[in-house]
Amino acid sequence: MSTSSFSARNLLLVSSSRFDGGEMFGHCQAAVQAHFAGVSKVLFIPYARPDGLSHEAYTAGIATAFNQMGIEVVGIETYADPKAAVAAAEGIFIGGGNTFVLIRDLYENGLIKPIRTRIAEGMPYMGSSAGSNMAGMSISTSNDMPIVYPPSFEALGAIPFNINPHYPRSEDNRHMGESRDQRIREFHHFNAQPVVALREDGLLKIQGNSIALHGNLPVRIFHQGKTPEDLMPGADLAFLLEE
Numbered sequence: 001m002s003t004s005s006f007s008a009r010n011l012l013l014v015s016s017s018r019f020d021g022g023e024m025f026g027h028c029q030a031a032v033q034a035h036f037a038g039v040s041k042v043l044f045i046p047y048a049r050p051d052g053l054s055h056e057a058y059t060a061g062i063a064t065a066f067n068q069m070g071i072e073v074v075g076i077e078t079y080a081d082p083k084a085a086v087a088a089a090e091g092i093f094i095g096g097g098n099t100f101v102l103i104r105d106l107y108e109n110g111l112i113k114p115i116r117t118r119i120a121e122g123m124p125y126m127g128s129s130a131g132s133n134m135a136g137m138s139i140s141t142s143n144d145m146p147i148v149y150p151p152s153f154e155a156l157g158a159i160p161f162n163i164n165p166h167y168p169r170s171e172d173n174r175h176m177g178e179s180r181d182q183r184i185r186e187f188h189h190f191n192a193q194p195v196v197a198l199r200e201d202g203l204l205k206i207q208g209n210s211i212a213l214h215g216n217l218p219v220r221i222f223h224q225g226k227t228p229e230d231l232m233p234g235a236d237l238a239f240l241l242e243e
Helices: 026-035 055-067 082-088 099-108 112-120 180-188
Strands: 010-014 042-045 073-075 092-094 124-128 162-167 195-199 203-207 210-214 219-222 229-231
Touching: 010 026, 026 124, 026 203, 042 055, 055 073, 082 112, 099 112, 112 124, 162 180, 180 195, 180 219, 195 203
Parallel strands: 010 124, 042 073, 042 092, 092 124, 162 195
Antiparallel strands: 010 203, 195 219, 203 210, 219 229
16 A cells, blocks of 8 residues: 555654653644544553553553553453454554564564555554554564564555654763664665654654644654754644655
């Protein structure tokens, strides 16, 4: 399915569920509530399992945070048929953790195509960190260690670019490994799609062919063979959706 098939997409892509030690989703509460307005129940997919949490424990933590926003959450692990759960969902949220574990389990449960279909139909989709990575063309710009071997790096492809979440506010000059910018340049030696690097408070609201950056910090946009560009919240980012 090409990204042109997603003209009805309704995405909220969050870099991080927490910002500067605040409460979970405290920095983006209004955006989350607006995104799921009119949705009676959100299907949560806990496959990324941060710190090895069980699916049940991860869902319980997300449910508590969402309930404080007046949003009911149900975990996909409670369904005998995950595909049927996706087909019936009013909205989906995929949380953060390890992107390689997440995509492996999505493929093993046969959920990539069903989620793509629902996004194309206009169902609200929210991702945080690894879940935001999943909305892009591939997971190749994830920050995670490949602790498992997924069937493919190909993600949902609901947008014609990749996400790099948790992008640092500044580089630590004492760090002797490759910087984040260097790693993304390495990616562009072999891949053409742009990369949108979201700082910790950043989130993208993508509605059809419009895209808005929320937060207080700039987003850094990487294009193959070009100097990265920093854009502030309020800038028109619709050019990123042009194929």
